[in-house]
Amino acid sequence: MPGAERTAIGIIGNQGWIDESPFAALRGIREIIHVTKPYKLVGRDFHPSDTVIKIDDKTKIGGKNPLVIIAGPCAIESREQIFKTARYLKRLGVPILRGGAFKPRTSPHSFQGMREEGIEMLDEIRSKIGIKVVTEVMSPEYVSSVASRVDMLQVGARNMQNYDLLREVGRTKNPVILKRGLSSTVEEWLASAEYILLEGNRKVILCERGIRTFETSTRNTADLSVIPLVKKLTHLPVIFDPSHATGKRDLVYPMAQAASAVGAHGVMIEVHPDPEHALSDGSQSLDLKEFRKAYARILQLAGFIKKNRL
Amino acid sequence: MPGAERTAIGIIGNQGWIDESPFAALRGIREIIHVTKPYKLVGRDFHPSDTVIKIDDKTKIGGKNPLVIIAGPCAIESREQIFKTARYLKRLGVPILRGGAFKPRTSPHSFQGMREEGIEMLDEIRSKIGIKVVTEVMSPEYVSSVASRVDMLQVGARNMQNYDLLREVGRTKNPVILKRGLSSTVEEWLASAEYILLEGNRKVILCERGIRTFETSTRNTADLSVIPLVKKLTHLPVIFDPSHATGKRDLVYPMAQAASAVGAHGVMIEVHPDPEHALSDGSQSLDLKEFRKAYARILQLAGFIKKNRL
Amino acid sequence: MPGAERTAIGIIGNQGWIDESPFAALRGIREIIHVTKPYKLVGRDFHPSDTVIKIDDKTKIGGKNPLVIIAGPCAIESREQIFKTARYLKRLGVPILRGGAFKPRTSPHSFQGMREEGIEMLDEIRSKIGIKVVTEVMSPEYVSSVASRVDMLQVGARNMQNYDLLREVGRTKNPVILKRGLSSTVEEWLASAEYILLEGNRKVILCERGIRTFETSTRNTADLSVIPLVKKLTHLPVIFDPSHATGKRDLVYPMAQAASAVGAHGVMIEVHPDPEHALSDGSQSLDLKEFRKAYARILQLAGFIKKNRL
């Protein structure tokens, strides 16, 4: 397509993403504009209908299913702490417990999680208490061993582009929560999900958890507009984590409601029986009573929204 | 307060912000940490109760008052366009019409607004149609003249730190919508509001409209978590502009609902009778029918939320 | 240009920037990609050779001319302070003195500058001491009056998109230093320069002064790579301000050297006779002796680079 001062050349008929490198280096190329996206399996072009992931008989994430709430402490700190939380949440009707056993921490001098021991507790909890459990995996080598003892896996923001890890969780059959990286674009996030789907695991749940910006009055900047945006681009479910996105206890409840209003398929909330003694992220955790109150209101609003969808 | 390797020195008893410069330059100073904020009049310390701004007999912004909706085109483009929109919105019950006469545009080669002529139209509309009008001012010299012909003034994101402009709108009696700058922190935003209050005008409405981040799939990144955050810091009302925050028509309605859920006192939405022929921001404008549908739903959700406050 | 699933439509033969709005709002448009830039006069397409701005008989900024150094305090604080600095710099051979009379400050409770009185001092200094002077203008209404009493004008980062101000400095004959906005892209920066050139003033000097990012260990993030980049896009000279870019006295000298190595046409450095008592930005100011030492080294490196250009 000739122009006054430059010529546009289009590559047409391609099936899927084309690596730009061979073109980028050609002399005379001013700019390369991708029209095709760096993913295919996660896009709606080849899979227009919503992916719905069944968690248990009553709980499904995605599509038109009701908002799913995942709750629990940032880190498993003791047998007492995690069992107490699990029992409380189970009684309330929360379907999924979160709890970190392997903790990625900025400083090697911070608490690193109970690791193996924590995984054992989660396994015990799911059989004894009957709540589903999700936990983070950080290294490819632990994936299969952890996958057999928990219901769902989580890939954290810091590991969103740890491709060997993505491939490994792609080889399990567990649903995988894939958190958005701190400074990852929507396109990169979906391309990371593509790594998992390509290995055969199609049960990926995307989770927005705030991005890093210049603003420091919140821990991260919650980017809620990506929720309706991503729902157009992909068939995968999308949930929101108001605890990490804001880092402030007072903002967790209002932002959970906002996520619900904007169409999130679920919210993941940090709850701790004793936030004042939490070893990690206490300042953004609700205590059990605060959570109970918020939980009732979240379900109430979600119910209203479901009935009155535009 | 002596430490092992450094000494902390506290300045106590001060009333209000202390300029750090004289201290910053002293040799031996490693870091200066402000505890006092760079504003005083806008903070809750000296004015704990919510500021409520009366717009007309039925419309008040702030406090526990119902969500207020402001709507209209990005720019006034013709007599027909702005009158048609004003009449339509008036019929729906929208209390405030927005319409830009002076348009700040990145390129001098883009449409710059109808300027004086646009202001005249707004003045005519408010008397003939009976809807309140708000418009942006860009230069101190026009402020008093514009202020006499419109109901409310707006200071845009690009001018959030145009201090002479802030002082000038501070000398009017009109309510002022102060948009957050593209890369302004919450603290800077509130300090800019302080400029207005210091001149005597206390009717400032803060408006979040998205910040600039690395993400390019939306025009800006809507930072909704600042709404509950700012409501704790200041007594001033806070509204949200989903049109500029997202830049995408499809995201305007869901984000307006999210803002309502998170506690915004109002939302400002771009509406154009014929977005396909808009001279500015057509891609983020709703047409009249889309707006009517969204408007009904927004009021519905806002009503539900008001009844069921946590 | 038909593709498998979408069609690319090119607009060709246009002279200059096309406003995207009328196209953006058309249904069926997925994405609009600008090939033409939002500026024309500042680009090299129509003005391939470097603009060189003559300051005095020995000093020219731009093209292959030697690195120009501008120095002085952030703010004029007293007659003694500014005269002492001016005399010292004149003796060293520094051609241009900077000194702020109108100071844009985040908080209205911070020192706002000596305003008119400061301008008077600058006028006196240039006639009595014989050093050229540059100062910031913040409002259109003051521009012509200030322009007659100083040699060069500066538009600060906060006002880079204050379009009425840009137009007003565009109507003067003074060289104008246009600082890059805190979160402005290169394209926006050049489009702002276009506003000035369009009014007839072609003596614009672009000044990189750091952008706002997530990193807080420096005041801003110095984006030095834009210097060689911008030199390819525009014929205008480009200088660097290491004082504001870093906010730390220790980083000023090394970053000034880096700017010289990367091809800047000049550097602007904050110098204060007594940084420990500066009313503004003392922590990033060099004292007179530190400056003298740095100055000699900067000239030395600049000389070496000039002789050994790639």
Added chain:
Amino acid sequence: MPGAERTAIGIIGNQGWIDESPFAALRGIREIIHVTKPYKLVGRDFHPSDTVIKIDDKTKIGGKNPLVIIAGPCAIESREQIFKTARYLKRLGVPILRGGAFKPRTSPHSFQGMREEGIEMLDEIRSKIGIKVVTEVMSPEYVSSVASRVDMLQVGARNMQNYDLLREVGRTKNPVILKRGLSSTVEEWLASAEYILLEGNRKVILCERGIRTFETSTRNTADLSVIPLVKKLTHLPVIFDPSHATGKRDLVYPMAQAASAVGAHGVMIEVHPDPEHALSDGSQSLDLKEFRKAYARILQLAGFIKKNRL
């Protein structure tokens, strides 16, 4: 330390970083300010003198040693390509060859590197050609096997917070280049280095490679001011990668010179014998002749700077 409206409480006498979580969650805490840094071994407090890492008899990185240049292709693509480059660089006197065998790529549909086969080639090159080799490791499980066949290891930006990987390279004896994460603060970067040192490997070389910001005219934003800043905080050497930082061939040479001027201990430059046919990052690679020319100039400037240090 009592204040008018709040009380400051200091924790003194601590040796090293204190985890904030137990304090953050206490009711009544408004803000927690760390004075101690989240690292200890990498800081200058306990190790004031510069770490110097010996690469071969003539090459040392760190301290007052001459600028070290590392060069080579982004990815190893064929035996011919990497051997040709290695021989060319060896002849020029470049001490270290870079070449990626395991490539982290955003899209799973892009070229992923030659993996094992590439490592074999590097091993052969170092014995046959006698140039030192550095390559990236992406997963803990490959580290020890790769470490035995190359001279230096690299941890890429995407893996800067892959803590199991950091621990694993910390158990080798190879020098490790630790790239700064795309959106990592200086503090997080140094805390990641601490993970490596804690395992016993003190030969860490920090590498700035650009951060992610709103600016899209360069691939990343080169943050050169961190080089002098980090040199004050840590005893470890700091190098710069102008190829990834800018993503543009034309900017590589000027930014390498700027890094040298600002005090970097080394620069790492992408060189490809045939950039037009590179499978990865061709647009930011120099060809052999461009590199030879740049190399001579870089050494020349580095020599001048060494002689004329401030």
